[in-house]
Amino acid sequence: MKLLWHIGLLLITGIYVVSLSSCFNPKNYQAMYSWSKIPIDTTIEKSTEIEQIIAPYRMSLDSIMDEVIGYATHDLRSSERYESALGTFVTKLILDQSRVTFEKDVDIAIMNHNGGLRAPINKGDITLGNIYEVMPFENQIILLEMTGSELLDMIQFIGKSGRSMAYPVSYEVNDDGVSNILLSGEEVVPEEEYVLAVSDYMANGGSGFGMLKNLPRIEVEIIMLRDMIVKEVKDRSAQGLQIKQEVINNIILHNSEPKGS
Numbered sequence: 160m161k162l163l164w165h166i167g168l169l170l171i172t173g174i175y176v177v178s179l180s181s182c183f184n185p186k187n188y189q190a191m192y193s194w195s196k197i198p199i200d201t202t203i204e205k206s207t208e209i210e211q212i213i214a215p216y217r218m219s220l221d222s223i224m225d226e227v228i229g230y231a232t233h234d235l236r237s238s239e240r241y242e243s244a245l246g247t248f249v250t251k252l253i254l255d256q257s258r259v260t261f262e263k264d265v266d267i268a269i270m271n272h273n274g275g276l277r278a279p280i281n282k283g284d285i286t287l288g289n290i291y292e293v294m295p296f297e298n299q300i301i302l303l304e305m306t307g308s309e310l311l312d313m314i315q316f317i318g319k320s321g322r323s324m325a326y327p328v329s330y331e332v333n334d335d336g337v338s339n340i341l342l343s344g345e346e347v348v349p350e351e352e353y354v355l356a357v358s359d360y361m362a363n364g365g366s367g368f369g370m371l372k373n374l375p376r377i378e379v380e381i382i383m384l385r386d387m388i389v390k391e392v393k394d395r396s397a398q399g400l401q402i403k404q405e406v407i408n409n410i411i412l413h414n415s416e417p418k419g420s
Contacts, residue, residue, distance in 0.1 A: 187280040224288030229392035232403040235280040237272040240321040241332075241410045243393050245279060245293070246272025248404035250326040251298060253384070258357040261379045263302060267310065267342060268356040271366040273322040275358070285392055285402060294385040298358040302377040308349040313370055318410075320367065333413035358384055 237245040254268035270276070278292035305313070317323045318330055318337030332338040340347060345354075357371065364372045392402060 172351035205255060217255065224286060224291065226287045227284045228287055228290075228389065229285040229396040230350060230401045231280050231282050231285055232401045234280050235402070235404055237276040237279065239406070240273055241412070242324060242406045242408065243272050244404045244406055245276055246270060246324040247326065247407055248280075248391075248402070249293075249384075249388060250324045251404075252325055252387055253356050254338075256382075256387050256390065257300060257302065260382060261302060261377075263354060263377065263379070265356050267325060267328060267355040269313070269317065269323055269325045269361065270358070271323045271361060274366065276340075280402065287389065290385060290388050290392065292387060296360065296384075298360050298384045300356055300382050300384050300387060301359050301362055302379055303355045303357060303371060303374040304377060305353055305355055305363060305374050306349065307347045307351045307353060309370065309374065310342070310353050310355070311347055311349065313355075313368070314347075316367065316370065321362075323366065323368075327409075329411075331411040333414060338413075 186359055188302075231245075235244040235245040249272065250268050253270060254265060257263065257265045257268065275296075275298075276293055277295055278289070280289060280293060314325060314328060314330060315337045317325055318332050318340075321332075326341050328331040328340065329344075331338050342353075354377065355371075355374075357368075358365075359365070361368045362371050362374075362376070395402060
């Protein structure tokens, strides 16, 4: 009886589906839509009702974001290719803090400074809001294991693109490619193992770093890159130090393309 019941149910379901299918004509259901641009400018009047709702939240957020956490002696920007003051500052602090926080022998850090850092740190007081402008993304710092051969391939890519920074790395760029790659002043050994500190965005292949996606990951606590930047500024301020960082000029160009192009 159970078998007959199942067969009957299947037959009834089949007839029902066929009946629905026979009644459904896709041509009778075509999506229609239209759109137009609405410019957001001063001609749009404020809504008093909405302003009253968000006012207390804005005041609370502004009080947090306006907190001064440090002082910059000069403008730190990341608009330059290959190397920049802001790129050096952030890439170096990723390496230094990763070594201390994760208690690992981290060899190298990389950062897509020409695109990943979205605003400069201007001369003067540095607020918490400024750091959110520099790093608006929820990027985490993770550690990857890689061979010297894989590290060299990565630096080749960085040198050819000119949009990311690696620290502490030096190399030369000419029309034929990248040469004389040094890590902390020493040659990279292809067979040795190295540890890389990098954002999860880049580790997952972002900014063209597909070569990192399948590298082994070292289990460490979750730390946001933004929090690392905030900590660096606050720690220096607590020591009476101001934020300053010059371009190290570790990259030598032998081609016709200037660094800032």
